[in-house]
Amino acid sequence: MTQSRYFTIGEYPEGLPERSLFQLETCELPELEEGEVRIRNHWLSVDPYMRGRMSGVKTYVEPFELNKPMEGGALGEIIESRHQQLKKGDRVVHMGGWRDVAQLDGDQVQPLPDIDVPPQAFLGVLGMPGMTAWSGLELVAELKSSDTVLISAASGAVGSLAAQLAHQKGCKVIGSAGSQEKREWLEAHGITAIDHHQSADEIKKALKKAAPQGVDVYYENVGGPMLEAALDVMNDFGRIAVCGMISRYNESTPSAGPANIAAVLIKRLRMQGFIVHEWVQGHEQAFYEQVGPLVANGSIEYRETVEEGLERTPDAFFALFEGSNQGKMLVKLD
Amino acid sequence: MTQSRYFTIGEYPEGLPERSLFQLETCELPELEEGEVRIRNHWLSVDPYMRGRMSGVKTYVEPFELNKPMEGGALGEIIESRHQQLKKGDRVVHMGGWRDVAQLDGDQVQPLPDIDVPPQAFLGVLGMPGMTAWSGLELVAELKSSDTVLISAASGAVGSLAAQLAHQKGCKVIGSAGSQEKREWLEAHGITAIDHHQSADEIKKALKKAAPQGVDVYYENVGGPMLEAALDVMNDFGRIAVCGMISRYNESTPSAGPANIAAVLIKRLRMQGFIVHEWVQGHEQAFYEQVGPLVANGSIEYRETVEEGLERTPDAFFALFEGSNQGKMLVKLD
Structure with missing residues (x-):
C-alpha cells in the first residue's frame, strides 16, 4: 500500500488564517482504478487565489472541501499507471497539490511540454502564472x-x-x-x-x-x-x-x-x-511558442522562492501575503 | 443687425452651482462669413454631462469657456445662410444651445433626418440621448x-x-x-x-x-x-x-x-x-433604421419635460439634478 500525506482545513477562516488551520493528515491510497495514475510530487505551487478557496463562498472556483485533501498546482512523476497514454516515469503537472502522493484520473494530468527548462518552471513562468x-x-x-x-x-x-x-x-x-x-x-x-x-x-x-x-x-x-x-x-x-x-x-x-x-x-x-x-484556452500553443524560447534562452528571468518539505506548504502560502517571496513561491518535496 | 441672447458662466463652481452662476447676456451678431449660417433656435437641450463642462477640468469634453456663450444641443431653423448646402428655412440640429440665435459654421450643423416625428425628438429619443x-x-x-x-x-x-x-x-x-x-x-x-x-x-x-x-x-x-x-x-x-x-x-x-x-x-x-x-460613428444609419420606426409608430414612448423661454434654461438644468424631469429635459423658445 502507498500512503499519501496531505493538508486539510477544517473550517473557513475570516481574515488572515491561523497556522493551526492547516492539518497534515495521512491516508492509505486505494488500488488504482482503470484510467487512474499515481504521482509522486516533486514540486507544489502555492498561489494567492487559494485564499479565495478557503472562504467557503463560491467565487470563480469552488471552495476547498472541509477535511478533504486541499488542491493546487503540482509537478511530479508517475509511479504507477492504469491510463493508456501515461506510463511510469512520465513527468506531469496537475492539480493534486498540498500532498506528497496524488492519485488522479489520468485525463486530468498534463505531460510537460518539450521545452528545455527546469521542470518547476512549468508551475511558474511556463505554467499557470506565466x-x-x-x-x-x-x-x-x-x-x-x-x-x-x-x-x-x-x-x-x-x-x-x-x-x-x-x-x-x-x-x-x-x-x-x-x-x-x-x-x-x-x-x-x-x-x-x-x-x-x-x-x-x-x-x-x-x-x-x-x-x-x-x-x-x-x-x-x-x-x-x-x-x-x-x-x-x-x-x-x-x-x-x-x-x-x-x-x-x-x-x-x-x-x-x-x-x-x-x-x-x-x-x-x-x-x-x-x-x-x-482566456488562454486555444492559445496555449501560441503561449509556449512565444514565451518558451525566451525562458529557455534566458531573455526572461524568472525567480523562485522555495520552501523545503511538505510540512512547510502552509508557510509558503503565508509568505505570499507577507510579500516575502520573490517571484514564484514553490514547495520542494524530497 | 440681429441680436443673440445667450448664457455664460463667470467661474467654475464647486458642488451644486448657484442659480446666480448663469448670466444672460446679449450681443449683436456680426455679418455672416462665407460658409456660415444663422439659426433661430426653437428647442434647447440640457443634459447631465454639462455639469462636467462647468468643472474647469478637461474631462471628455472641454470645459465651457468662461464669459463666452455656453454650448449644448439645440434645434432650430436657418434664418440666413452663406453655406452651399443649407438654405433659409432648413431645420437643423447643432451644438449652439443656451442661446436664442446661433451663428455657426454650416459644416457643424445637421439637417433633420426624414422621420415623421415632432422635431424636438431629434434632441432626445432620436438624438444624442437616444x-x-x-x-x-x-x-x-x-x-x-x-x-x-x-x-x-x-x-x-x-x-x-x-x-x-x-x-x-x-x-x-x-x-x-x-x-x-x-x-x-x-x-x-x-x-x-x-x-x-x-x-x-x-x-x-x-x-x-x-x-x-x-x-x-x-x-x-x-x-x-x-x-x-x-x-x-x-x-x-x-x-x-x-x-x-x-x-x-x-x-x-x-x-x-x-x-x-x-x-x-x-x-x-x-x-x-x-x-x-x-461609438456611434459609422452606426448612425443603423440607429435611425432600428429606432426611427419604433418611435414613429409609437412602439417606443418618449416623454419630455419642457421649460418655456430662454430665461428658464438654468432651471431646466437644475431639474436634472433634482430628478424632477420625466424623460428628456427641454427648453422651448418662442
Whole structure:
C-alpha cells in the first residue's frame, strides 16, 4: 500500500488564517482504478487565489472541501499507471497539490511540454502564472508596443513575467513592489519601480513622476490604494486587466472602493476581470511558442522562492501575503 | 443687425452651482462669413454631462469657456445662410444651445433626418440621448435577448429609451427611478421598477427580489450606492456600460467607491466607460433604421419635460439634478 500525506482545513477562516488551520493528515491510497495514475510530487505551487478557496463562498472556483485533501498546482512523476497514454516515469503537472502522493484520473494530468527548462518552471513562468501574465497582457488588455504599462506586484510570479514581457515588447513599464530589494530587481531589468505600500496620494505622486505621459494599460494584482492611484494616471481609453487584488483577500470587512471610480467614465476605461483558463484556452500553443524560447534562452528571468518539505506548504502560502517571496513561491518535496 | 441672447458662466463652481452662476447676456451678431449660417433656435437641450463642462477640468469634453456663450444641443431653423448646402428655412440640429440665435459654421450643423416625428425628438429619443442608449446597449454591452438588464435612472432621457429598447429585444428589464410616479411609468411599460434613493443594502435587497436570476448587463447612469448594489447582483461575465454617474457630478469631495469592487475580478466583469460619439460613428444609419420606426409608430414612448423661454434654461438644468424631469429635459423658445 502507498500512503499519501496531505493538508486539510477544517473550517473557513475570516481574515488572515491561523497556522493551526492547516492539518497534515495521512491516508492509505486505494488500488488504482482503470484510467487512474499515481504521482509522486516533486514540486507544489502555492498561489494567492487559494485564499479565495478557503472562504467557503463560491467565487470563480469552488471552495476547498472541509477535511478533504486541499488542491493546487503540482509537478511530479508517475509511479504507477492504469491510463493508456501515461506510463511510469512520465513527468506531469496537475492539480493534486498540498500532498506528497496524488492519485488522479489520468485525463486530468498534463505531460510537460518539450521545452528545455527546469521542470518547476512549468508551475511558474511556463505554467499557470506565466499564462496568466501573458493572456492578461495580450488577450485581455490587447497590449501594443506603444503602450505605457503599469504592473502591480511586479516582482511576484505573475507580475514579474508580465513586466518582462511588456518590456520585451518595447513598452515603457512601471512596476510596483513592496520592498527595496524587489524594486532593485525591477530597476535592473529596465522597469521603473515604485512602492505600493504607501497611501493612494503617495502612490499617485510616484506614478506621476514615473509616467508623466500617463498609463495605457494597468495590470492589476493588488487593489486598494494602488487601484485608486492607477485610476488617476490612466490615459483615455486605457485598459485595466484585473488579475488579482491580493490586498483584499484577507479582509473580513471590505474596505472602501476607489473614490475616483468615475474615472472609468471620464476616461472611457475598460476594466476587465479575468481568470486565465477562460482566456488562454486555444492559445496555449501560441503561449509556449512565444514565451518558451525566451525562458529557455534566458531573455526572461524568472525567480523562485522555495520552501523545503511538505510540512512547510502552509508557510509558503503565508509568505505570499507577507510579500516575502520573490517571484514564484514553490514547495520542494524530497 | 440681429441680436443673440445667450448664457455664460463667470467661474467654475464647486458642488451644486448657484442659480446666480448663469448670466444672460446679449450681443449683436456680426455679418455672416462665407460658409456660415444663422439659426433661430426653437428647442434647447440640457443634459447631465454639462455639469462636467462647468468643472474647469478637461474631462471628455472641454470645459465651457468662461464669459463666452455656453454650448449644448439645440434645434432650430436657418434664418440666413452663406453655406452651399443649407438654405433659409432648413431645420437643423447643432451644438449652439443656451442661446436664442446661433451663428455657426454650416459644416457643424445637421439637417433633420426624414422621420415623421415632432422635431424636438431629434434632441432626445432620436438624438444624442437616444444614440447613447442604443450604442451603450448594442455596441458597448453587446446585449443579447437572453440577458437580464438593469438600467439606472431608467426614466431619464437615456434610461427610458434604453429600458424600452432592451424590453423590446425580449430582455428581462429592471429599471431604477427616484420617484413613485417614475416607477409607475416603468411598471406600465413592462419594466420591473426599483428605487435607487436608498442605501446600497436596501437596493441590493430590492434587486435580489427583482432579479433572482442575477443581472447580465448593467447600464450605469447613477453611480454611488446603486453601482455597489449592482456589482453585488451581477452574474459571471456581466457587462457594465458606464454612461453616467449623476450622483457624483456635484460632489466637491468624492465619496468612497464601491467596497465590493473585487466583484469585477471574482465575476470576471467587463466595465466600460463610453461616450456616444466615439461609438456611434459609422452606426448612425443603423440607429435611425432600428429606432426611427419604433418611435414613429409609437412602439417606443418618449416623454419630455419642457421649460418655456430662454430665461428658464438654468432651471431646466437644475431639474436634472433634482430628478424632477420625466424623460428628456427641454427648453422651448418662442
